Amino acid sequence: MKQQISPLKKTFLYAFLFLGVIISVFPFYWMFVGATNPSGEIFKVPPNFLPGDYGWENFKNLNENIGIIRVMGNSLFITLTFTAISAIVCTAAGYAFAKFQFKGRNAIFFMLLVAIMIPYHVTLIPLFEIFGSVGWLNTFQAVILPQVAYPFAIFLMRQNMQSIPDSLLEAARVDGAGEFHIFFRIVLPVMRPALAAVAIFLFMFQWNNFIWPLVVLQSQEMYTLPVALSSLVGMSRIDYGQVMMGTTLSTLPIMIFFLLLQKQFISGILGGSVKE
Amino acid sequence: MSQPNAEQMANTNQETNKQPSKKPGPSSQKPKSRKKWITPKTVPYLFILPAVTFFLIFTVYPVISSLLLSFQTRAGSGYEFVGLDNYIRLFQDTLFYKALGNTFLILLIQVPIQLFLAVVIAVALNSQLVKMKSFFRIAFFMPAITALVASSIIFMIILDENYGLANYVLSLFGIEAIAWLSDPFWAKVALMAAITWRWTGYNMVIFLAGLQNIPVSLYEAAEMDGAGKVRQFFYITVPQLKPIFLFTFVLSTIGTLQLFDEPYILTQGGPNNATLTITLYLYQNGFRYFDFGYASAIAYVLVLIIGVLSWAQMKWAGEDK
Numbered sequence: 115m116k117q118q119i120s121p122l123k124k125t126f127l128y129a130f131l132f133l134g135v136i137i138s139v140f141p142f143y144w145m146f147v148g149a150t151n152p153s154g155e156i157f158k159v160p161p162n163f164l165p166g167d168y169g170w171e172n173f174k175n176l177n178e179n180i181g182i183i184r185v186m187g188n189s190l191f192i193t194l195t196f197t198a199i200s201a202i203v204c205t206a207a208g209y210a211f212a213k214f215q216f217k218g219r220n221a222i223f224f225m226l227l228v229a230i231m232i233p234y235h236v237t238l239i240p241l242f243e244i245f246g247s248v249g250w251l252n253t254f255q256a257v258i259l260p261q262v263a264y265p266f267a268i269f270l271m272r273q274n275m276q277s278i279p280d281s282l283l284e285a286a287r288v289d290g291a292g293e294f295h296i297f298f299r300i301v302l303p304v305m306r307p308a309l310a311a312v313a314i315f316l317f318m319f320q321w322n323n324f325i326w327p328l329v330v331l332q333s334q335e336m337y338t339l340p341v342a343l344s345s346l347v348g349m350s351r352i353d354y355g356q357v358m359m360g361t362t363l364s365t366l367p368i369m370i371f372f373l374l375l376q377k378q379f380i381s382g383i384l385g386g387s388v389k390e
Numbered sequence: 391m392s393q394p395n396a397e398q399m400a401n402t403n404q405e406t407n408k409q410p411s412k413k414p415g416p417s418s419q420k421p422k423s424r425k426k427w428i429t430p431k432t433v434p435y436l437f438i439l440p441a442v443t444f445f446l447i448f449t450v451y452p453v454i455s456s457l458l459l460s461f462q463t464r465a466g467s468g469y470e471f472v473g474l475d476n477y478i479r480l481f482q483d484t485l486f487y488k489a490l491g492n493t494f495l496i497l498l499i500q501v502p503i504q505l506f507l508a509v510v511i512a513v514a515l516n517s518q519l520v521k522m523k524s525f526f527r528i529a530f531f532m533p534a535i536t537a538l539v540a541s542s543i544i545f546m547i548i549l550d551e552n553y554g555l556a557n558y559v560l561s562l563f564g565i566e567a568i569a570w571l572s573d574p575f576w577a578k579v580a581l582m583a584a585i586t587w588r589w590t591g592y593n594m595v596i597f598l599a600g601l602q603n604i605p606v607s608l609y610e611a612a613e614m615d616g617a618g619k620v621r622q623f624f625y626i627t628v629p630q631l632k633p634i635f636l637f638t639f640v641l642s643t644i645g646t647l648q649l650f651d652e653p654y655i656l657t658q659g660g661p662n663n664a665t666l667t668i669t670l671y672l673y674q675n676g677f678r679y680f681d682f683g684y685a686s687a688i689a690y691v692l693v694l695i696i697g698v699l700s701w702a703q704m705k706w707a708g709e710d711k
Binding site (some may be wrong): 123124127128130131134135137138139141142144145148156157158159160161203204206207209210211214216219222225226229231232233234235236237238239240241242243244259260261262263265268287292293294297318321322324325329339340343344347354357358360361364365368369372373376379380383384 | 428429430431433434435436437438440441442443444445447448449450451452453455456459511514515517519520524526527528529530531532533534535536537538539540541543544545546547548550552553554555558587591592595596644647648650651654655669672673676677682685686689690692693696697700
């Protein structure tokens with residue numbers, strides 16, 4: 115394609131893109147500035163635009179205030195446990211839907227597809243009652259269990275599993291390999307990229323999950339990061355240095371992962387709807 | 391593994407029958423602890439069993455239970471059936487209409503703006519003039535990795551009326567401070583801005599992938615016919631991206647109808663319910679007033695709306711093909 119490069123056009127294009135970049139990235143910088151300065155600094159006129167050295171103080175205060183170390187531990191434990199269980203459950207189901215013929219397959223799969231459309235909020239109240247009736251309100255399992263069979267993750271795994279050649283599975287069966295052996299030793303290794311994308315998707319869902327933990331977790335020592343942060347801004351006197359430190363702590367780990375594994379991350383967060 | 395001995399024996403025998411040359415014994419491999427009922431016929435059920443069990447308990451049962459609950463109201467320590475009372479009350483509830491109106495206003499204004507921005511950025515990034523494509527892609531995608539709670543908090547701080555950065559920047563241009571979070575109009579604007587910031591890059595990446603799948607030959611042919619860039623955009627890019635438009639539109643619609651985290655943090659639905667959304671109202675009724683029956687009715691109206699809209703969008707897309 116012939117391309118006439120007019121310098122004016124080019125300048126305009128770059129100006130537009132850089133403006134977009136600044137809008138996208140600046141709030142992160144601002145968060146960092148807030149986290150490393152005493153509460154008032156970002157609210158001064160003119161505001162302080164530079165990171166300070168008050169980060170450690172903010173962290174200590176935040177830990178005294180809401181026990182941020184414990185909160186981060188809670189979030190990490192819940193998210194990792196959920197991701198591990200859900201990834202294996204959804205992958206196994208996706209494998210069955212993709213690679214086996216069995217009675218009821220289409221009907222069950224159709225139900226899962228319908229469930230993708232159903233807003234998760236519909237289940238909040240019955241879930242609250244279920245966990246209440248077994249005495250599991252304010253527990254980690256109450257946060258972890260409800261979304262383990264994540265319909266969208268099952269759907270994605272099924273789509274990906276379809277690329278596995280049947281001949282590979284047949285060859286293994288002829289060799290006398292058991293079905294579970296085939297799944298764990300042959301299917302899972304082949305599916306590693308898809309598995310990574312789905313795991314990132316599930317991880318992000320749970321790390322950022324808000325409304326259900328907000329409903330079911332009732333005491334501060336059980337809070338996850340988003341719930342703790344929301345309690346922090348709900349206080350009558352808000353310390354913005356602490357708030358910004360809290361948001362930084364919830365964002366930074368994900369950001370580092372993202373910068374390291376951009377491709378998997380993007381395809382993971384988009385739920386594999388974009389093929390790289 | 392706690393395998394009964396008899397079964398192991400059976401397994402060993404099977405193995406022996408298949409490969410008579412191999413003698414089972416300490417020298418050969420341990421007999422596989424495979425149960426007889428694990429065959430290619432039964433195994434798919436085992437693979438879906440955990441997922442289906444979780445799905446039945448934590449999705450199917452709650453969805454049904456919620457429907458039943460929407461026809462009940464709390465009476466003493468239990469519930470009693472009240473027929474359509476909750477729904478009748480809902481259709482007379484001005485606050486519910488307000489929540490519905492706010493949600494649809496966001497849907498009609500914010501979603502088109504966001505998708506338009508996303509497609510424009512995607513087209514710009516796809517241009518051959520632009521270098522450092524992956525840098526731009528990462529930068530634009532960055533907001534999509536933040537927790538909604540975190541991004542809402544950052545916006546809340548930037549938009550603070552007295553000392554926020556937004557008003558400071560405006561003051562440099564001689565513009566008076568805007569009551570971002572306490573004026574009903576500006577609170578809606580603030581909410582939409584926060585959502586747009588969070589989701590534009592996400593949609594942009596989807597469009598970018600779609601753009602890369604458009605055959606270059608189409609543009610070459612158009613170029614030869616003398617079509618300019620703008621015409622190419624409207625006559626090639628837009629029609630070719632139609633499935634992607636539909637996909638992002640359905641996603642954004644479902645997302646907007648379930649909008650909760652942002653208004654909960656940013657404005658708590660205020661001022662004067664100007665940013666009250668359907669799910670925020672559901673949450674308030676369910677977990678502030680503990681009116682489970684009424685909240686379930688709200689949830690089911692939401693299901694109905696999402697169902698109808700998704701169906702309409704799919705149908706509209708299908709007919710045009």
